[in-house]
Amino acid sequence: MESKIVIAHRGASGYVPEHTLAAKAMAYAMHPDYLEQDVVLSKDDVPIVIHDIHLDAVTNVAEVFPNRKREDGRYYVIDFTFEELKALRVIERFDYETGEVVFPKRFPKGKSRFGLHSLQEEIELIQGLNKSTGNFMGIYPEIKEPAFHRSEGKDISTMVLKVLSDYGYTSKKDACILQCFDASELKRIRQELNSELFLVQLMEFEEEIDSIPKFAAYVDGLGPWIKLLEDNRLMAMANENKLVVHAYTLRKDQLNENQTFEELLEEVLFRQGVDGVFTDHPDAVIQYLKSR
Ligand code: G3P
Numbered sequence: 001m002e003s004k005i006v007i008a009h010r011g012a013s014g015y016v017p018e019h020t021l022a023a024k025a026m027a028y029a030m031h032p033d034y035l036e037q038d039v040v041l042s043k044d045d046v047p048i049v050i051h052d053i054h055l056d057a058v059t060n061v062a063e064v065f066p067n068r069k070r071e072d073g074r075y076y077v078i079d080f081t082f083e084e085l086k087a088l089r090v091i092e093r094f095d096y097e098t099g100e101v102v103f104p105k106r107f108p109k110g111k112s113r114f115g116l117h118s119l120q121e122e123i124e125l126i127q128g129l130n131k132s133t134g135n136f137m138g139i140y141p142e143i144k145e146p147a148f149h150r151s152e153g154k155d156i157s158t159m160v161l162k163v164l165s166d167y168g169y170t171s172k173k174d175a176c177i178l179q180c181f182d183a184s185e186l187k188r189i190r191q192e193l194n195s196e197l198f199l200v201q202l203m204e205f206e207e208e209i210d211s212i213p214k215f216a217a218y219v220d221g222l223g224p225w226i227k228l229l230e231d232n233r234l235m236a237m238a239n240e241n242k243l244v245v246h247a248y249t250l251r252k253d254q255l256n257e258n259q260t261f262e263e264l265l266e267e268v269l270f271r272q273g274v275d276g277v278f279t280d281h282p283d284a285v286i287q288y289l290k291s292r
């Protein structure tokens with residue numbers, strides 16, 4: 001198999017509701033290189049594995065706590081204690097206004113029973129599986145919206161780094177890659193919080209390509225949206241600055257017309273030449289890499 005990195009994006013989220021422990025266990029059994037954790041803080045400062053700062057697109061919060069929404073009509077993770085969050089059921093992602101599921105062919109909405117969990121609990125699952133299987137899986141946490149957390153009086157980066165350190169993740173050798181969209185926060189993590197972890201700058205907008213030399217002063221890699229790869233400068237500047245590139249997000253059920261998943265993989269991994277990909281379907285990427 002080619003030595004490309006496969007990152008299970010929110011777990012095996014193409015098959016089981018995202019960021020549930022079931023999705024992580026299923027992804028683990030597919031043997032990717034890393035499992036991803038998006039992290040948001042609870043009211044009582046517990047790092048929770050969830051993609052949004054809101055709860056209402058992946059849980060039944062509106063049924064359980066109907067009076068706890070803010071003036072904007074949204075329910076925020078940061079307004080609930082860990083104990084309260086544990087009372088919620090996680091549901092396949094849906095539009096919180098219409099109730100329509102985002103990916104109609106995925107796990108049926110509201111079926112079975114899934115819950116929220118902390119970053120600590122997920123690390124214990126992965127480290128536990130590493131022990132019981134003899135395999136070696138890395139973690140790939142993302143600090144979500146540090147500026148929002150700061151506006152709520154919380155320093156999410158310090159709290160996440162503490163959990164990572166408690167579980168043995170402190171250096172580039174420790175099978176942990178830390179990612180964030182916020183460039184100033186990543187700079188702070190490296191230069192003020194003195195983290196020696198492998199850091200990845202996530203990128204969403206074309207204008208950010210010009211900043212790659214600046215990113216290189218404090219990160220080890222880039223995590224661009226796959227559409228940004230259409231600008232050839234991105235890979236050229238990443239190579240010039242010796243930054244690895246892990247592109248997001250490859251989904252079997254979110255393809256352009258006239259392109260198969262295998263063609264997309266060939267384009268991104270081999271013609272563009274990225275080092276790794278975030279995918280909701282790790283089994284399909286691994287199968288492609290094996291068969292190529
Ligand atoms: O972290 C890589 C990718 O997950 C970034 O997008 O919105 O899915 O966190 P998002």
Ligand code: CA
Nearest residue numbers: 036037038142
């Ligand atoms: Ca992410």
